[in-house]
Amino acid sequence: MTKNIALAGNPNTGKSTLFNFLTGLKQHTGNWPGKTVVRAEGQFETDRHSYKVIDLPGTYSLYSNSADEEVARDYIIFEKPDITLVVVDATSLERNLNLALQVLEMTSNVIICVNLIDEARRKGITVDQKKLSEQLGVPVVLISAREKVGVIELLKTIDQMADGTIETCPYQIAYDNTVETEIEALEPKIKQLFGDHFPSRWIALRLIDGDQHLLDALKAYIQRSSQIKSDLELKQGGVSHGA
Amino acid sequence: MEKAKPINQFQAGDHIEITSIQLTGVMRRRLLDLGFVPGAVVELNQKSPLGDPIAYKVCGTQVALRQEESVLITGKKRSAEERRSS
Numbered sequence: 290m291t292k293n294i295a296l297a298g299n300p301n302t303g304k305s306t307l308f309n310f311l312t313g314l315k316q317h318t319g320n321w322p323g324k325t326v327v328r329a330e331g332q333f334e335t336d337r338h339s340y341k342v343i344d345l346p347g348t349y350s351l352y353s354n355s356a357d358e359e360v361a362r363d364y365i366i367f368e369k370p371d372i373t374l375v376v377v378d379a380t381s382l383e384r385n386l387n388l389a390l391q392v393l394e395m396t397s398n399v400i401i402c403v404n405l406i407d408e409a410r411r412k413g414i415t416v417d418q419k420k421l422s423e424q425l426g427v428p429v430v431l432i433s434a435r436e437k438v439g440v441i442e443l444l445k446t447i448d449q450m451a452d453g454t455i456e457t458c459p460y461q462i463a464y465d466n467t468v469e470t471e472i473e474a475l476e477p478k479i480k481q482l483f484g485d486h487f488p489s490r491w492i493a494l495r496l497i498d499g500d501q502h503l504l505d506a507l508k509a510y511i512q513r514s515s516q517i518k519s520d521l522e523l524k525q526g527g528v529s530h531g532a
Numbered sequence: 533m534e535k536a537k538p539i540n541q542f543q544a545g546d547h548i549e550i551t552s553i554q555l556t557g558v559m560r561r562r563l564l565d566l567g568f569v570p571g572a573v574v575e576l577n578q579k580s581p582l583g584d585p586i587a588y589k590v591c592g593t594q595v596a597l598r599q600e601e602s603v604l605i606t607g608k609k610r611s612a613e614e615r616r617s618s
């Protein structure tokens with residue numbers, strides 16, 4: 290079965306360069322439904338799996354401050370890619386890790402691609418791959434998408450994650466007592482509604498933040514799925530099969 | 533240690549430790565995402581001739597803020613010694 294990969298990251302970190310390298314000519318672009326944001330999609334195969342890749346718009350954050358951020362965020366939450374590659378700029382990790390940490394709160398199937406490693410070396414910056422990986426709790430690969438450095442290791446890591454042989458433990462930010470108490474109160478209710486389909490801690494945080502866009506998107510999701518469920522039940526002659 | 537004041541009241545070259553962000557909503561979110569977070573140290577790079585906007589260096593990148601935003605962010609000056617020891 291084809292596995293889905295999403296490429297996320299700050300603007301100008303080399304996502305499209307990596308996307309082009311991975312997918313070659315097997316790609317096409319269009320717009321996201323209802324948005325003027327470009328959607329680029331492509332495919333590639335390794336000897337283990339075939340993959341579909343989505344190049345998400347570059348953003349500094351995923352809190353839906355803009356159409357770009359909404360597209361990237363909704364894709365990760367609602368389309369649930371099998372793997373999210375967060376492409377970060379090795380020469381400005383501090384800034385780039387903001388988005389990486391947000392993604393780690395949303396999904397555990399994350400690989401951090403520290404790109405522009407050639408540029409970092411030129412500037413005398415070294416990145417401790419092992420330490421970063423230990424602290425973030427997910428695989429970290431150092432690459433140069435432009436000079437095709439580290440890409441074999443990246444493909445290997447992608448295959449392993451697709452195989453399910455990599456155990457991740459994404460870094461979770463601990464908030465202050467007030468927030469943690471609120472999360473604790475909300476999480477069971479969110480789990481009751483969605484089971485493990487969505488990251489409940491992250492949803493709780495968005496609700497505490499008063500994120501209206503997410504609330505609307507979740508309501509639409511519930512309506513859609515109850516519609517699908519009742520359609521199914523009609524087809525099966527009204528026989529209901531508990532969840 | 534100096535008292536905290538709005539970050540538009542510092543001089544070019546000053547290193548400022550952010551102490552609070554009194555903005556709300558999307559603007560607050562944006563500034564947090566750009567690196568204006570309590571505890572972070574930003575540098576005032578330059579003031580335009582009329583004092584608005586002001587360019588700050590934050591997380592290695594230059595960001596220009598208008599007065600309406602910068603007056604709502606407070607910080608205190610970090611001396612050269614404090615910078616060395618941290």
Ligand SMILES: Nc1nc2c(ncn2[C@@H]2O[C@H](COP(=O)(O)OP(=O)(O)OP(=O)(O)O)[C@@H](O)[C@H]2O)c(=O)[nH]1
Pocket residue numbers: 298299300301302303304305306307346347348404405406407408432433434435436
């Ligand atoms: N030195 C170096 N430059 C790179 C590398 N990867 C990408 N670039 C360059 O960085 C610039 C931006 O690359 P893109 O691939 O367009 O970046 P992007 O993340 O898709 O940018 P947005 O779509 O605008 O968010 C281009 O000029 C690339 O050639 C790399 O590994 N090393």
Ligand SMILES: [Mg+2]
Pocket residue numbers: 304305306344347
């Ligand atoms: Mg791009």
